[in-house]
Every structure is written in structure tokens, then in C-alpha cells.
Amino acid sequence: MNCTKCKTKAAIKLPRHHAAFCKNCFNGFVHDQVAKAIKSQKMFGKDDRILVAVSGGKDSLALWDILLKLGYKADALYVNLGIGNYSERSYEKVRDFADRVSVPLGFTLHTHTVEQEEGAGIRELAQLVHRPTCSTCGTIKRYQFNRAAIEHEYDVMATGHNLDDEAARLLGNVLHWQEEYLDKQGPSLPASVEGFAKKVKPLYRLTERELAAYCVLNKIDYIVEECPMAQGARSLLYKEVLNRLETESPGTKQTFYWGFLDKQRKKESAPTTMAQKDQAMLRSCTTCGQPTTAEVCSYCKLMVRAKTPASR
Ligand code: SF4
Ligand SMILES: [Zn+2]
Ligand SMILES: [Zn+2]
DSSP states (O other): OBOTTTOSBOSEEEGGGTEEEOHHHHHHHHHHHHHHHHHHTTOOOTTSEEEEEEOSSHHHHHHHHHHHHTTOEEEEEEEEOOOHHHHHHHHHHHHHHIIIIIGGGTOOEEEEEHHHHTSSOHHHHHHHHTSOHHHHHHHHHHHHHHHHHHHTTOSEEEOOOOHHHHHHHHHHHHHTTOHHHHHHOSSEEOOOSTTOOEEEOTTTTSOHHHHHHHHHHTTOOOOOSOOGGGTTOHHHHHHHHHHHHHHHSTTHHHHHHHHHHHHHHHHTTSSOOHHHHHHHTOEEOTTTOOEESSSSOHHHHHHHHHHOGGGO
8 A cells, every 4th residue: 555645655544535645644644634724713823822731642642743843832731630540641641742842842831730729639529529520520621721721821722622522522412402512512612701711623624543643653652541431431432433434434524523514604604603692691700700601610619519518
């Protein structure tokens, strides 16, 4: 099998693009896809300061690497969830990448340690507030990433969500007809109000397999196993189903998700979208000042419950 572009020996086959690439041409393809995503969704420019949410997994480390190679100013934030060995090993991967690649280029790795800042690891916190671990984790990560972006004056926050993540999320939202979530799902969410950072997903045109290949070919060491809390998650089932469809019919995931984005773009000209209605309801949390639709934001409510002896 030879590279579609330069005809030397190919390193990876991409059925959804009817192509095969050698390492160099594959890197060019990955960089092009990210550059296209950034441009078409008006994510950020060369002068903007970007904060990348890194977890130690392939997607977020590949994202940090690609943004730096494309010449963007990108620092990163790692949230240490305090999940035993998993968190230790994922932090090692992030630290190693930062020390080897980002810090020598003058970029910074920020860290937030949940055990220190919120007083307990994510599993213990979830037990204290009687909520599922992943929903507690989501609340804390969203809050802390936004806080770091605002406090350190970043222009935009970037996450490593890929095409598989977005297509699985779309499938879940469609299966349950969660119109409210459908309306908010997209690769570029503007900074709706003062205090809310703009959020972007520059990897939405690349699959999990392509990002894993990018890391392997570029010697980016990442944590291979999923977070132990992800076991049994619905999103994994949706990904499996989409992978079966993709094997039978290459290109299914991108047709599904990109088609949705096309429809969403056309809808944006409609007078008032649900996201705009939501924005109109935002106000400052009376405890911490971050934007929220309630009087007190969900992070502050969670922390009150975690610290109230009656909830234990
Ligand atoms: S699987 Fe759950 S606990 Fe683990 S990182 Fe994801 S949301 Fe957090
Ligand atoms: Zn080539
Ligand atoms: Zn608050």
C-alpha cells in the first residue's frame, strides 16, 4: 500500500477519505483538518491566547501538539481528579509532554488538584453529594476550566473532543430527542456573557483512530486506558454502534455529524435560537460570581452539599 500523495510506503489507511498516507503526508492531513476546523468555525487567530484542557489521553495531547506546530499560542490546564493510579499515570503523561515539548517553547502547564482545592478526590466528593461520579466530575471540570480561562485572561478554551465523541453525543441526543442539548452542541461556543470563556473543539474533523495514529507516529506518549469511571457509560455503547456502521460504510460518522452542523448553520439565521434564550437568562452566581441560570451556580451548590455534615 502506497501513500496517495507522494507514492512512498504508506503508514496508515483512511477508508473514509479513500486514501492512505505516509507519516509526513498523514501529519499534513491532520494539520490541514485542524486548520480547516479553526477557520470554518472561526475558533481563534494567531494572536489569541488559548487554554487547552489536557487529560493525558491521546486527543488532548495531540491537540496541544498540533496547535503548537501550527504556530498558535497554547497553554494547558490539567485537572487532577484524584482517581488513584489512573490520575497519577495520566499526570505523568501530561508532565512528560509539557517538559519535552511545550515548556521549552515557552508555554505553561497549569494544574488544578481536586483533592487539595475541593477537599476530596472526585469519587469521594460524588459520594458526599449523592450524585454520579461523572456528573460531579463534569461540574467541577467545567467550572475550573472556565475559572482558569477567565482568571488568566485566555481568549478561548480548547478541548480534545474528536469526531467519535461528537457523533456519539449527537446520537445520544437524537435518540432521546434532547432538543435543548442538540441546540447547544457544536464545535465553537461563543463567550456568551462576561465571565464565560469561548469554548472550541478543533479536533471535530478527526476520528479517535486517526488521533491515536498521530500520537504513535509522532511519539506522543499518552494514557491508553479510559478513566475507570467511564466503564459502562452510554457514550461507549454509542461509539461501538457507530464504529460498526463505519466499518460497513466508511464515512458514516462524518456524514452524520457534519450533516448536523450544516443544518445547524442554516438554523442560525432563525430569529431566536434556544442558546440565545438561555443567554438572556444568565446572571452572576451570588456566591462566586460565575455566570449561571440559577441564583447559585451548580459548582457552588455542589460544594455546599459536600461541606454540609447532613449530606454525609
Ligand atoms: S469518565 Fe467520568 S470521572 Fe472519568 S474523567 Fe470522564 S467524566 Fe470524569
Ligand atoms: Zn506521502
Ligand atoms: Zn458559584
